[in-house]
Amino acid sequence: MPSSLVDEIDRPEPAIAVFSYPAGEETLVAAAKNGDELAFEVLVRRHERRIFTLALRFARIREDAEDIAQQTFQKAFINLHKFEGKSSFSTWLTRIAINEALMRLRKIRGLRELSIEDLTGNRETGLTPEIPTSDPNPESTYLQRERKQLLSDAISKLTPKLRTAVELRELGDLSIREAAQLMGLSVNAVKGRLFHARRKLHGSLHRYAEAG
Numbered sequence: 001m002p003s004s005l006v007d008e009i010d011r012p013e014p015a016i017a018v019f020s021y022p023a024g025e026e027t028l029v030a031a032a033k034n035g036d037e038l039a040f041e042v043l044v045r046r047h048e049r050r051i052f053t054l055a056l057r058f059a060r061i062r063e064d065a066e067d068i069a070q071q072t073f074q075k076a077f078i079n080l081h082k083f084e085g086k087s088s089f090s091t092w093l094t095r096i097a098i099n100e101a102l103m104r105l106r107k108i109r110g111l112r113e114l115s116i117e118d119l120t121g122n123r124e125t126g127l128t129p130e131i132p133t134s135d136p137n138p139e140s141t142y143l144q145r146e147r148k149q150l151l152s153d154a155i156s157k158l159t160p161k162l163r164t165a166v167e168l169r170e171l172g173d174l175s176i177r178e179a180a181q182l183m184g185l186s187v188n189a190v191k192g193r194l195f196h197a198r199r200k201l202h203g204s205l206h207r208y209a210e211a212g
Contacts, residue, residue, distance in 0.1 A: 025043070025046075025088070025089055025090075026085070028040075028042055028043050029043070029080075029083065029085070029089050032080055033080055033081060033083075040077060040080070043089065044073055047090065047093055048069065048073070050090075051069045051072055051073070051093060051094075051097050052065055052066065052069045054094065054097050054098070054101070054182070055068035055069045055072070055097060055100075055101055057172070057174070057178075058101035058102075058104075058105060058171075058172050059101065059104065059105075064104065064108075067104070068097065068100050068101050068104055069097070071100045072093065072096050072097040072100050075096050075100070076092075076093055076096055079096075091184060094182065094184075098164070098168070098182060098183075101172070102164070102167050102168075102171060102172070105167075105171045105172065106167075106171065150205065151201075151205075154200075154201050154204040154205060155167070155201065157204065158197055158200060158201070161193060162193050162196055162197040162200065163197070164183065165179060165183070165190055165193040165194050165197060166194065166197045166201075168182060168183070169194065176190050176191060176194070
């Protein structure tokens with residue numbers, strides 16, 4: 001694995017081996033697949049600033065963003081043989097970065113204190129108990145934890161495409177337009193995924209309420 005990744009992001013790019021390679025990305029990817037680490041280093045140089053900027057939008061903290069970017073390139077290096085070229089290398093790398101960022105956010109933040117009404121688009125689920133605004137008692141604290149776990153379980157059962165749309169909005173705090181840009185979709189396509197996700201979540205939560 002090349003050693004100089006995001007930790008060197010602010011350094012000027014060397015004008016030596018990097019530019020001695022053919023400009024074509026497909027050529028670089030093919031060379032890297034054949035074990036040419038320098039070719040992969042060129043790919044890293046070309047994409048590290050963009051991936052770091054993407055990671056920073058999620059993490060908000062430079063050190064965390066650097067870790068996400070580092071993990072992204074490490075995973076790309078390890079799994080390069082799986083890249084089939086159906087999308088561009090840039091798109092493939094972006095997907096890895098988004099997954100890495102979301103995994104880190106799940107660990108650090110878990111699901112935020114999401115509103116079931118906002119997430120499902122329905123205020124009649126019967127799943128939001130009246131919890132006082134003062135210091136919660138043990139029972140209300142338990143209900144809050146149970147509600148959070150319920151949401152987490154319901155979201156984890158969504159298809160990957162729907163789950164990514166929800167997590168980009170809720171964990172990543174991104175606007176629909178920002179989520180669309182990251183997913184390579186139109187705004188309407190993301191709105192459609194969010195609509196279907198909320199409908200499925202509402203169904204899951206409604207079944208839970210009826211079972212209870």
